[in-house]
Amino acid sequence: MVISAEILQATLEHFFLAYTALLAGIIVAVPLVLLSLYSERLASLVMKFSNLVQAVPSFAVVAVVVPLIGIGFTPAVIAIMLRVLLPIVKNTYIGLFNVDPALIDSAKGIGLTEFQIIRNVRLPNAYPAIFAGVKFAAILANSIAVLTALIGGGGLGSMIFEGLTNFNTAKILAGTLPVIAIALFLDFSFSVLEHRLTPEYLKNET
């Protein structure tokens, strides 16, 4: 009983950590890319930065946060967020910029403003790509949230590391199994959602 309460507690912590970070990632990434539509300099800056973070190993991203902002929950959130930025940025970028130029042209021609074009043409076109990015980021956040236990993020990661240092197999499993379950659950539920959210016109193609 004690163990199961502890597992539940750790799982909740883990969930909370990973998805606060994911949400933060979305909130930062999507508007940044939208703003990039107005400025080529910002666009290239955003892409360069997120590519850079991607090139650095996850472990290093988590570690480098410590000297900058210390340890605890918030630094853990920031580390995860930095790591999930790229898939979201990249996919949002692709979705917003890879629109058939004839669509943009005719929308402009019938009298849509720049903003209305983003809202009515670019964004709807980008949803599937953004969604794919978020799906990937969600799975990534789940795994990095284990690592951030090292810098005081808490959750399932702490349990796993504790188990590892004490050779406590039960504890290791108690930490890893929920992580695996969460990963499977995410993959499954995102697939279902994806199918539901995919616009009609994309389903029949390919």
Place this chain on the structure above:
Amino acid sequence: MKFKKLFNRIESIKLESVTKSYGDRFAVRDLDLEVRGGELMILIGRSGSGKTTTLRMINRLIEPDSGRVSINGANVEDFDPVRLRRSIGYVIQNIGLLPHLNVSGNIGLILKLEGWDQAKIRERVSELLNFVSLPPKSFMDRYPHQLSGGQQQRIGLARALAMDPPLLLMDEPFGALDPLLRTQLQDEFCKIKKELGKTIVFVTHDINEAFKLGDRVAIMDNASLVQVGTPEELIFEPSNELVSEIVDSKRKYRHMEALKVRDMMQSLDSGYFLEGNMPAEIALRKMVDAGLEVAFVFKESGTVGKIPLNEVLKAGNTGKSLNDISKSLLVFPADASLFEALTQLKEEGESMALVLGGEMPVGLLFSDRVLQGLV
């Protein structure tokens, strides 16, 4: 409605010494062109001659480097571009329907952005669908990928008409369709063009399409305007080799000199003739019932008079008889030279003449139908 159209009718569109270049290449060079209110002006020329650029300077999708584009005398630069474009219908070859919106979403998009309410939008969309011959019930809720190319093109036209703009810009709207479908849509467009009563600037590279639809045709080459005129003018008085090549006057009209009026006349049946002393009111009913735009009377002098439907309408019930309102009419013998007959028609500013075989009227000659018959 929060939006007022910038203009409700077009008096004229003027392009004055308009130039646009990309790098050191001219896309349009020192172009002067006037489009009159209510006419359909064709822009035609080889690929890259500057047709699209010219068209897009009218709704400010492209800004000229120098020169002036004005509508009803007002420089388009003085209008807000978004408001300008909402006052002008725009149809392009790739149509550009939004794939995530259904037909009514696409047609009604601008109306929605204009703040129309749902019910009014639906009503307007139905009206427009009917207009382009697509039954609203079965088309409203379809998505673009569920439509054929011709149907998409009709939706594109309906969308351009949503705000009932007095001016339409069309860039090779039928260019991507197969020949059969293109002919069909051209025929339909020909019919609705009259109903629309709009000013239209229409880009094409198909001379048959140009002659079929255009009131006047502007020929462009190498960023410049070469000649503007009615199809007849271009055929009979091409200003240079290029024009005669484009209108293909040598090949198609070579036999023109040999043709007689009878070869190209429409035969005449007695239904076209009414009694000269018939009151206009009664004639009106007869003509409307028979679908006649024009009728004829034998005058006492032995000549034939023309009764256009609008004159009959004007006479109303003033008690006037057809003899009172009949107009004189050009008459050609059936074996007269077609070329000379057409030239004379043009000089007199007439579009039709009566053809006599001996003493008897045998047919009608319509200048525009002759050209269409020849093309």
